[in-house]
Amino acid sequence: MPITDYSTEMLLHLYRQMLLVREFELRAIAERRAGLIPGFIHSCVGQEATAAGACAALEPDDVITSTHRGHGHLVAKGGDPRYMMAELAARCDGYCGGKGGSLHMTDFDLGILGANGIVGGGIPIAVGAGLAFQQKKDRRVALSFFGDGATNEGSFHEALNLAGLWKLPVIFFCENNLYGEGTPQVKQAPVADLAIRASSYAMPGVIVDGNDVLAVYEATREAAERARSGGGPTLIEGKTYRQRGHYEGDPMVYRSKDEMDAWRDRDPVVAFRARLVDHAGIAGTVLAGIQQDVQATLDEAVRYAAASPKPQPGSALEGVYGNTHGGLVF
Amino acid sequence: MRNITYSQAIYETLREEMARDPNVILIGEDVGAFGGVWGVSGDLAQIFGEDRVRDTPISEAAIIGAGLGSAMMGLRPIVEIMFGDFLPVAGDQLVNQLAKARYMSGGKAKVPVTVRISTGAPGSAAAQHSQSPEGWYMNVPGLKIAVPATAADAKGLLRTAIRGEDPVLFFEHKMLYATKGDVPEDPDFAVPFGKAAIHRPGKDVTLIAIGGMVPRALEAAGVLAAEGIDAEVLDPRTLVPLDRDAILASVRKTSRAVIVHEAHKRLGPGAEIAAMIAEEAIGYLDGPIARVAARNVPLPYSPELENYVLPGAGDIVQAVRSVVQGRL
Numbered sequence: 001m002p003i004t005d006y007s008t009e010m011l012l013h014l015y016r017q018m019l020l021v022r023e024f025e026l027r028a029i030a031e032r033r034a035g036l037i038p039g040f041i042h043s044c045v046g047q048e049a050t051a052a053g054a055c056a057a058l059e060p061d062d063v064i065t066s067t068h069r070g071h072g073h074l075v076a077k078g079g080d081p082r083y084m085m086a087e088l089a090a091r092c093d094g095y096c097g098g099k100g101g102s103l104h105m106t107d108f109d110l111g112i113l114g115a116n117g118i119v120g121g122g123i124p125i126a127v128g129a130g131l132a133f134q135q136k137k138d139r140r141v142a143l144s145f146f147g148d149g150a151t152n153e154g155s156f157h158e159a160l161n162l163a164g165l166w167k168l169p170v171i172f173f174c175e176n177n178l179y180g181e182g183t184p185q186v187k188q189a190p191v192a193d194l195a196i197r198a199s200s201y202a203m204p205g206v207i208v209d210g211n212d213v214l215a216v217y218e219a220t221r222e223a224a225e226r227a228r229s230g231g232g233p234t235l236i237e238g239k240t241y242r243q244r245g246h247y248e249g250d251p252m253v254y255r256s257k258d259e260m261d262a263w264r265d266r267d268p269v270v271a272f273r274a275r276l277v278d279h280a281g282i283a284g285t286v287l288a289g290i291q292q293d294v295q296a297t298l299d300e301a302v303r304y305a306a307a308s309p310k311p312q313p314g315s316a317l318e319g320v321y322g323n324t325h326g327g328l329v330f
Numbered sequence: 331m332r333n334i335t336y337s338q339a340i341y342e343t344l345r346e347e348m349a350r351d352p353n354v355i356l357i358g359e360d361v362g363a364f365g366g367v368w369g370v371s372g373d374l375a376q377i378f379g380e381d382r383v384r385d386t387p388i389s390e391a392a393i394i395g396a397g398l399g400s401a402m403m404g405l406r407p408i409v410e411i412m413f414g415d416f417l418p419v420a421g422d423q424l425v426n427q428l429a430k431a432r433y434m435s436g437g438k439a440k441v442p443v444t445v446r447i448s449t450g451a452p453g454s455a456a457a458q459h460s461q462s463p464e465g466w467y468m469n470v471p472g473l474k475i476a477v478p479a480t481a482a483d484a485k486g487l488l489r490t491a492i493r494g495e496d497p498v499l500f501f502e503h504k505m506l507y508a509t510k511g512d513v514p515e516d517p518d519f520a521v522p523f524g525k526a527a528i529h530r531p532g533k534d535v536t537l538i539a540i541g542g543m544v545p546r547a548l549e550a551a552g553v554l555a556a557e558g559i560d561a562e563v564l565d566p567r568t569l570v571p572l573d574r575d576a577i578l579a580s581v582r583k584t585s586r587a588v589i590v591h592e593a594h595k596r597l598g599p600g601a602e603i604a605a606m607i608a609e610e611a612i613g614y615l616d617g618p619i620a621r622v623a624a625r626n627v628p629l630p631y632s633p634e635l636e637n638y639v640l641p642g643a644g645d646i647v648q649a650v651r652s653v654v655q656g657r658l
Contacts, residue, residue: 106435108402121426125398135400155395158391158392319437320433
């Protein structure tokens, strides 16, 4: 669909989401260096189009499972940057009250069933959510984000098999960023196109330019329609690139500067901004306004996080079980 | 009261809870048309339909994950892992996902998942179908662990698990399925977690027996009674939470403790219980704490070898004699 067929509102929404994802990551990295954030960060810089495009194709009550590189998914699904930043800062007002951190941020009200610290760990959970939707005849969809590395995990194959068998309303969204931690995808899998793995599980496997937010949106929208109408799951492979290290501080000795430069030339945020100006007739001043708004949102998020109290040590004993309270653990 | 088998007690509870709450579903390998390899789920698929009693592929990780995700979305799934030995196949979903979902989400995730698991040695099933893995998961905060030993406890603990708020590993001992016991008729009969049962009161020694070893401990207590040793047989019924108060009260009364389980001795549930007694009640003890458990080798196939490795009533009698040493 040509870009001119999208509403300006939709295009600006996508741009804002991508920019918020990008700037959230850059701010979190800066605040970690400044000492606000104690834990690791696995940034998704370079993968904004997959997060924003896929989540824009979902309804508010659809659900996602995410990954260790999950900040973008959460932002794109509507996650509040204040609660996210507060969680990264390990504060009481964070999404998990400081018990989860980057890898476990969750917001059930927004359909965010959790980032995940285990590669492939969220995929079977999304299948379970899809099972519940099918069981309750609820026209909702579960989308699981994961990386190329996860497609070599058993959980990926078990989950796709079950979803294909039961025709569950699940979208398996593989962000192929070409690296599983520090090892290139070509050294991890004997196939270049991971989408072909769908054929074993009787579902469509769709390859999409993961740096093209509109292409991601269209592919996900089609998969969501299929899932909602009883047509079962889809595997989407969005080909993209992780511009920064596996984690902040990764020396990245395993890849060349030339390769990184080539992908930065295809930066999804920069490319979409250019398309909006050149092909959708959107004024640069409008985009600059969004930029300012995003920065203000993040300034506020950092202020909120820094002002939030640190948890009382004894509260570590609460919340293990439904009825644990006041230090009662088993 | 009705006298029914342990297996029937579990089946009835499944049927009653599925009839009571449409959000309760049963999924697992061969639970539907087959009726469960141990025959427990029987005709539930005919009664409730194949969408609520679902046969799954042999995919333990997907089974646990499906339970977890569907529980997050409001179902109360009962998932079956055919043999306890297969739990490690689902390791990540069980240990990193199911157990921790509530805690690491800051309480946002509520995951009422009952995982039914057959445990213990059924005889010549060898090393991969005979284990008692309860203790492995005691080291994973977030899971509750039930080890019913009687038909009534199977019924009452399963009802508590299904109606509860947390993931429960519900260990059904294979050699108990055919045993019979009196079960209350109250349709809401439930046994709370963390409350031990005293199956036989006594004053000279406390036998803390788990799961399939409860009948063996009662058998041993009969032999000991003939020798003038009055053994109390205490069944914790759940390992997490553990009824520390009941165990300590009994040990303070008898001054001797022998812990009996079919799991391997090294770091089995008895290690935790013995440590707890030593921490809390060592001054009350008139002798060493003893553990009667499987020897620390994989379970062998040959009946002669298997009998040598597994604990029996004779081993319990011997252990009690050694702890008492004629001094009552």
